[in-house]
Amino acid sequence: MEQLRGAVIGFGKLGLLHASLINGLQGSRLVAVVESSPLIKRVLQQQFPHVKVYSDVSELLNEGGVDLAVVATPTGSHCEIGRQLIVAGVPLLIEKPLSLNAAQATPLIAALSQRWLPNMVGYMGRYLDTFRYAKSLMMNQVLGPVRMIRSSMYIEQLLKPGEGWRYDPAISGGGVLITQNSHVLDKLRWLFGEIRVVSGHTSRVVSELVEDHAHAYFEFVSGAVGYLDASWSARHYRTPTISIHAQGDNGTLDVTDDEVRLYLDTNVASFNSGWTRWRTPELYKPVEIDVGGPQYTRQMLDFIDAVRRGSPVESDITSGLRTQELVDGVYQSAQQAGSPVLIPV
Amino acid sequence: MSVNILPSIVLGHNQFFGVDHLSSQRGAERAAYFSDIANVMQLLHVAKQHGAGGVMLSTHPRAIAICEQIRRDRDLQRDFSVFPLLPYAQKYVTRANEIGLVRAATSTFTEASLRDRVGLGGDFLKMVFRRDPLDLVRSLIRLELRIFRELSVPVVFLHDAISDLLLSISAPKVFELYDTTLRRRFGSRMGIATKNLPLLVDRFTQWGLELPIILTHVNAAGFHVNPNIAACEALLHRSDLEVMAMGTLASGFLAPAEAFAYTARFPAVKSVVIGASSEEHIVTSFLSVLEARR
Numbered sequence: 001m002e003q004l005r006g007a008v009i010g011f012g013k014l015g016l017l018h019a020s021l022i023n024g025l026q027g028s029r030l031v032a033v034v035e036s037s038p039l040i041k042r043v044l045q046q047q048f049p050h051v052k053v054y055s056d057v058s059e060l061l062n063e064g065g066v067d068l069a070v071v072a073t074p075t076g077s078h079c080e081i082g083r084q085l086i087v088a089g090v091p092l093l094i095e096k097p098l099s100l101n102a103a104q105a106t107p108l109i110a111a112l113s114q115r116w117l118p119n120m121v122g123y124m125g126r127y128l129d130t131f132r133y134a135k136s137l138m139m140n141q142v143l144g145p146v147r148m149i150r151s152s153m154y155i156e157q158l159l160k161p162g163e164g165w166r167y168d169p170a171i172s173g174g175g176v177l178i179t180q181n182s183h184v185l186d187k188l189r190w191l192f193g194e195i196r197v198v199s200g201h202t203s204r205v206v207s208e209l210v211e212d213h214a215h216a217y218f219e220f221v222s223g224a225v226g227y228l229d230a231s232w233s234a235r236h237y238r239t240p241t242i243s244i245h246a247q248g249d250n251g252t253l254d255v256t257d258d259e260v261r262l263y264l265d266t267n268v269a270s271f272n273s274g275w276t277r278w279r280t281p282e283l284y285k286p287v288e289i290d291v292g293g294p295q296y297t298r299q300m301l302d303f304i305d306a307v308r309r310g311s312p313v314e315s316d317i318t319s320g321l322r323t324q325e326l327v328d329g330v331y332q333s334a335q336q337a338g339s340p341v342l343i344p345v
Numbered sequence: 346m347s348v349n350i351l352p353s354i355v356l357g358h359n360q361f362f363g364v365d366h367l368s369s370q371r372g373a374e375r376a377a378y379f380s381d382i383a384n385v386m387q388l389l390h391v392a393k394q395h396g397a398g399g400v401m402l403s404t405h406p407r408a409i410a411i412c413e414q415i416r417r418d419r420d421l422q423r424d425f426s427v428f429p430l431l432p433y434a435q436k437y438v439t440r441a442n443e444i445g446l447v448r449a450a451t452s453t454f455t456e457a458s459l460r461d462r463v464g465l466g467g468d469f470l471k472m473v474f475r476r477d478p479l480d481l482v483r484s485l486i487r488l489e490l491r492i493f494r495e496l497s498v499p500v501v502f503l504h505d506a507i508s509d510l511l512l513s514i515s516a517p518k519v520f521e522l523y524d525t526t527l528r529r530r531f532g533s534r535m536g537i538a539t540k541n542l543p544l545l546v547d548r549f550t551q552w553g554l555e556l557p558i559i560l561t562h563v564n565a566a567g568f569h570v571n572p573n574i575a576a577c578e579a580l581l582h583r584s585d586l587e588v589m590a591m592g593t594l595a596s597g598f599l600a601p602a603e604a605f606a607y608t609a610r611f612p613a614v615k616s617v618v619i620g621a622s623s624e625e626h627i628v629t630s631f632l633s634v635l636e637a638r639r
Contacts, residue, residue: 016510024513024544043478047516236373238363258369281568281598290540290571291509 007032007066010073017292018070021300024289061088068307076171079108086111091118091307097182098320100173118306120313121320123186127295129283134255142268143248149226150245154234175210176232186323194221199340200330216330350499352398357620362405391624395631399426404489412492426497431489502536517552540569543576562592565607581611589616601633609637
């Protein structure tokens with residue numbers, strides 16, 4: 001099978017990870033990088049002479065010769081770069097979140113409706129073993145109708161004002177809600193269906209321009225209600241720690257990065273009543289190459305497969321836009337002292 | 346082939362720094378207990394008594410105090426090595442989230458003391474004036490390792506969060522530089538941690554580089570064993586490979602007796618690194634290793 005030629009746009013932490021995966025997987029190879037930092041460009045030219053390095057996306061597109069591209073630049077530039085790729089006919093994986101806000105994505109969505117191409121938004125949390133397993137439980141409807149959902153994400157990342165683009169809302173779109181918690185919002189939608197009403201509150205403790213804490217209340221289309229509590233200034237959380245708890249008519253479900261716990265009143269399909277616990281070692285499925293976690297490999301393999309087949313993926317731009325609308329809804333509500341905001345469904 | 350410099354048992358370090366791949370909550374509780382350095386030192390002595398020939402230590406900020414205590418403890422130092430694992434990857438990931446990748450790397454210098462920077466001598470000047478990225482890498486390695494001075498450091502492992510990226514993207518010059526810096530500056534051998542054992546062996550063979558000492562997951566559950574158990578087992582049967590097995594208990598999922606009976610099957614496994622947070626843990630695990638080797 002011929003290897004697909006991949007380009008990575010933006011060579012920061014995630015750009016490096018995607019570039020490494022594209023280069024290591026059998027089905028693809030890295031042929032181009034777009035990056036503006038002189039130091040990083042020097043490293044790339046010195047270490048990878050076979051990889052073309054460009055300063056600008058238009059240079060890459062003029063030269064052509066790529067079958068897929070990953071957009072891993074700061075959030076504010078995702079949509080315009082994505083639009084250019086679509087116009088040029090290059091399938092694309094855009095890192096999450098999709099955009100600064102849903103309105104910013106309008107030209108991108110318009111380009112996609114003119115010319116559909118395989119496209120993905122990098123909500124890699126869907127590819128974590130525990131959350132994938134939770135999804136399979138929900139597909140089996142083990143809980144019956146879900147009534148209440150509690151979710152949280154904490155990390156000790158910021159105990160003094162941060163520096164760089166992530167703390168400039170003009171480039172990042174906001175703070176802890178849009179950056180790390182767009183993952184949680186995406187997971188909530190994926191596991192429990194769309195949300196139709198949100199109410200939010202955000203607060204700044206250490207940052208000047210973006211929120212460090214976010215709290216939100218949700219009403220799902222299904223009728224379930226739930227909330228999110230999030231902070232990147234939470235001591236004792238070494239890594240991003242996500243936890244989701246759901247109560248249904250037939251039991252409860254708890255999911256973290258480490259384990260899945262299920263409690264059922266009555267047996268459903270092959271799942272017995274009472275407590276069952278699955279931990280990561282037993283849910284683990286090996287991958288062709290692991291760089292930074294198997295979830296990134298599975299995501300990239302899904303994307304490469306979609307590009308080969310010309311087929312859609314679950315976490316595409318349309319889905320990314322839905323998550324973006326939720327983010328916008330929480331921010332809007334927070335500005336209106338927590339008034340409920342209707343989400344277009 | 347060099348003489349075996351790997352003790353058959355090395356104490357792991359995750360418990361000291363709150364790393365627990367099965368439960369973040371339990372990890373945080375252990376980090377709280379080991380924030381008292383006396384509890385760390387007591388555990389190191391107990392581990393040595395029961396047969397550990399060294400301890401793995403990442404360059405976590407708290408490792409500075411642990412190294413300081415080991416330097417003062419002549420009894421402990423005798424026949425007891427430190428196996429650095431660098432860098433403490435989460436530090437760079439969190440820092441890169443905060444200030445970006447380039448500044449996360451360069452801030453290590455701006456935050457280093459003047460003495461440490463002067464200590465780099467010519468390497469620091471080269472880095473500043475030649476603007477060659479490899480000079481930056483060399484200086485980073487030296488700065489990361491400064492906390493281990495005067496300790497017995499036979500092997501320095503590169504964390505799999507970095508090495509797997511470099512293996513996959515194919516960066517032989519960085520590995521060569523790492524090897525030379527360790528040999529010349531520290532008299533240590535190159536160790537590489539990986540979650541992709543076959544990829545590492547393939548790449549090093551293809552690059553014509555001597556195989557490093559390899560720190561990789563060896564467990565019958567196949568946890569973090571990529572691309573599959575069979576491909577890794579085939580390599581572990583090679584006696585010319587020098588492997589320190591980690592993740593042997595699959596984060597507490599496997600019982601010690603079963604886990605170490607499995608690692609003992611492989612001639613490549615010269616050493617196992619075992620995380621333990623109490624004497625009881627140490628006794629159970631270490632005894633299982635010794636029994637499996639009989």
